[in-house]
Amino acid sequence: MTARVVIAPDRWGPVSSPQIAEAMARGWRARNPSVDVRVCPQSNGDAGLVDAVAGADPAVTTGVLEVPGSTGSPVLVPYAQVEDEGLPTAYLAMDSGTPPGKPGSSYGTGHAIGKLIAAGARRVVIGLADSGTLDGGSGLIAALAGADPHEPPGAGNAVAARDLLRSRDVRLIAAYDTSIPLLGLTGAAAAAQDTLGLDPYAAQEAESRMSRWARELAQVLPGRADLLTGKPHRHDRAAGSGAGGGAGFALASLGAELRPAAEVVAEATGLADALAAGDLVVTGTLVFDWRQLTDSVVSQVGARALSAARPALILAGRVDVGRRELMSLGFSGGYGVVQTPRTPLPAAPAQLVAAAEHLARRVAGTWTPTHSTPGG
Structure with missing residues (x-):
């Protein structure tokens, strides 16, 4: 045999x-x-996510989206799309378009998600590994809201971004490579000292910015009430909220499901x-x-x-x-x-x-x- x-x-x-x-x-x-x-x-949610999904099913279509990069130059973002349980489903991985060691913005990823939604995707899986970002997902939300990338990020964009997803009946899945929270000693800024080579002072400044951003976003898009305590659910404490430089937190606040990328890709x-x-x-x-x-x-x-x-x-x-x-x-x-x-x-x-x-x-x-x- x-x-x-x-x-x-x-x-x-x-x-x-x-x-x-x-x-x-x-x-x-x-x-x-x-x-x-x-x-x-x-794949664990890095750039190989698209290749892994595309190679598993001959019905998968692939393409490349041109989006604004953090340095001002366009970034090419590959994607894969397939019908999954009757839903047009798209897969992409984050890419800030910045060189290693310099945190960028998640704006380009939000722009790519918006393009896929406009093209008919009703489920979008976003791989959060190797994002090169550390903005708590504020750029991603700004892009989905149609805001200018040069404007200061504001939590007010979150309502417009959420309304876009609801009007198109879109489901987002944030596929994380690490279950870290947004803030704290094991959060996104702390992890960036290893992954992005950020010095401790810059990491502390990023922690402060994301802490303010988390408070502002919680006021605009509060989490669902906990059945036991009655208090709003803290998206910044969810497993994977710190992945993608905090993009997991922003996506969760918009209603995305946070899941381990390895599990998502195994299913796909x-x-x-x-x-x-x-x-x-x-x-x-x-x-x-x-x-x-x-x-x-x-x-x-x-x-x-x-x-x-x-x-x-x-x-x-x-x-x-x-x-x-x-x-x-x-x-x-x-x-x-x-x-x-x-x-x-x-x-x-x-x-x-x-x-x-x-x-x-x-x-x-x-x-x-x-x-x-x-x-x-």
């Missing part, structure tokens, strides 16, 4: 998940050509059906460390493989967690290109692709070994 392997990785640094999935598939097939290998690349790509039809599941990420234990592609794939009673493996550039953590996520093993943090990982995309292919070929010999036939 032919073994069936499902390869469903996240991206490896600068290399997209479809490229990594194809590299692993080539390595696996090279080691054992008789194996039936299916690729099902995943039919991962559950792929796992059910497979015998072995292989996922991957560049560095598998403590940050991958929740709200990640590998944790999502591990949970679904465990639910489907399928053995699962992680192929990574480096594995920084122990066997106990691997097993707790549902994995039977984890394999790295390099073995210690002191060993540098390949840097160039071509080197990473080659490393993923070589690692998959090596692991395939253990998990789907070839068998010699008599006289062969």
Whole structure:
């Protein structure tokens, strides 16, 4: 009986998940050509979200929107669109159009959402990873309200943005890569010190701005009343509200559903059906460390493989967690290109692709070994 392997990785640094999935598939097939290998690349809400969704369904249409960038230059935002349960559904990922280390505005993302709505989308999924923004989603709301990008952000735009969504009966889904809140020691500004290289003073100023913005927006668009306390729900404290530089908070205030991006993409790509039809599941990420234990592609794939009673493996550039953590996520093993943090990982995309292919070929010999036939 032919073994069936499902390869469903996240991206490896600068290399997209479809490229990594194809590299692993080539390595696996090279080691054992008789194996039936299916690729099902995943995404955690970054720019690869569109490619992952588009590659899973031939009925998906793709395109590019030109929107204003934070630096004044236009930004090209890819999107994918498909009919989902009778609703025209669009997928896009945030992109501020600013170089790394300099927070930008979410205005361009709001502009892209508005264009998709005008074109007929009735459900829009927004990936919040790698947004490059830190404005609490004020720019996004301004764009949806039709405000000038050069005007100071104001909570008054929120009513016009909400009315647009209601008049078109549009549902938004904010697909977050991290469950952080908007404010506080684990909030968006604090996280930006690592993700955007923001210095502590600039982070403190951003925290103050977003705190004022959150208070203003809560006055204009108060959350639903809590059934136990009677107090309005605090969108700024919701899991994922700090994702996308706080865009998750703005989207939640407009009525969007906040969901883990890995879960949303798994559903869009039919991962559950792929796992059910497979015998072995292989996922991957560049560095598998403590940050991958929740709200990640590998944790999502591990949970679904465990639910489907399928053995699962992680192929990574480096594995920084122990066997106990691997097993707790549902994995039977984890394999790295390099073995210690002191060993540098390949840097160039071509080197990473080659490393993923070589690692998959090596692991395939253990998990789907070839068998010699008599006289062969």
